[in-house]
Amino acid sequence: MKRALILSGGGSRGAFQIGVWKYLQKIDWQPDMICGASIGAINAAAIGSGLGVDELTRLWTTYNRRRICRLQLLKFLSNALFRRSFVPLMDTTPMQAMIHEVIDFKALKKSRCEIIISAVNLATASPEFFNQQEITPDHLLASSAMPLLFPYHMIDGMPYWDGGIMANIPLMPAFLRNMDEIVVVLLSPVGHAMLPRPERLEDAGEHLLEQFLAGSYHSALMAERFFNGKVSHNDLLPPSSYLRKQQLSYHEKAGQPLHCLQKEEHSNPAFGTKRPRIITVAPSRMLGIASLLNFSRKQAERLINEGYENARCTLKLSKYDYND
Structure with missing residues (x-):
């Protein structure tokens, strides 16, 4: 059986994915492919480079926001007001140092599990995918470069930014490889929990964000069903x-x-001859807009625990064959 793990984007909510991975390792669920976008790309590369669950947990619970990015509000506003060259709201120099420090790119290239990440080419306005033989620190920084907040990054002379903009849940590589089982880890509860009706402006903004984070997933599933003749x-x-x-x-x-x-x-041979089994693990509650850039130890620990428990419950409901 060929298996794929899909890790979506969602900023510092990515700690949830570590909890899911922790549970998958407990039941010895081993993927043949991991596809990631944005923060999911960094988690995918970290797993592919050989970091274990304990190391991943330590990474998420010790790197606070100042060790990921620095606010440069005055520079951002002055450049915007005086129409100078684009300057993002955040300086991601600390993130660059972190990626170089924690990810062994030589080990990543040798990974037996195929690692694929997405990034958006600004010049062509199209999502592109890169495997572990191509991935460099610049690819990870580009895939996680949230527009306006983080700077875009150059790859082979072309500007790229957040893969989550156009492929936040990068399912397509798994479909093209004709995977038998796919575990998708979302960082939004949309479609997996009843959401409260928005009462205030900030509530409406939060709903918009959640639907953006999860929207491409539902579109991709419908496309897969359509091309396989299911609808x-x-x-x-x-x-x-x-x-x-x-x-x-x-x-x-x-x-x-x-x-x-x-x-x-x-x-259609491009989409294989059978429909894969897809298991989706997602938060069961609204996490709030602030959770996207909250790299605190408290949030990381909470989301890791939630990811573990939600994975356990979801796989039990899906009647997955394992020993817990």
Whole structure:
């Protein structure tokens, strides 16, 4: 059985992923591939370089925000007001030092588990994927470079930033490798818990953020189902759609029967011949906007514990075959 672990972006919420990984290691769930975006890319590279659960936990509980990034508000505002060259809100020099210190890139290249990370090419406005043979500190800094907050980074003469902007849950490599089982670790509860109705402006902002973090996941799952012939064009339309009500598709309107398209899409070799088993582990509560840049020991410990418990409960509910 071929297995993949998908680690999404979400800033300092990434500690949750360490808790999930801790539980997966306890039940001896070993992936053949780990795909990460943004903070998920850094966690993926750290795991791929050979860091154990204890080392990962120590890393997350000892590196506070000052050891990750420094606020440079005056420089940011003055450059914005006087229309000078772009300066991000945060200086990530400490993060560069941390990556060089904790990740063994030689060991990463030799990893038996394939490590893939995503970053967005600013020039082409497209997401790109890199494997462990290509990954350097610049790739990790680019993948985790939240726009406006962190600086973009140059890779082969091209500017890149946060992979989470366009591929926050990088499922595509796992689909293309025809994985049998995929564990997806989200850093947002959207779709996995009932969320309270927003009452204030900050509540609406938090909902917007959560839906952004998890939105690409639902889109990717629908795309996988569609290309494997599991859903029709009409299933991609909202229930109120005129075409769905009329039992018509865009292609049928153009004179091409939908069943022919479904047959072609079902045999699409790029997406394999069978649908993988997908297990999703996610927070069960709203974490708050501030949690994105809260690298405190307290939050890290809490999220590691939550990740462990949520993984345990989720895999039990999924009737995963293991000894706990």
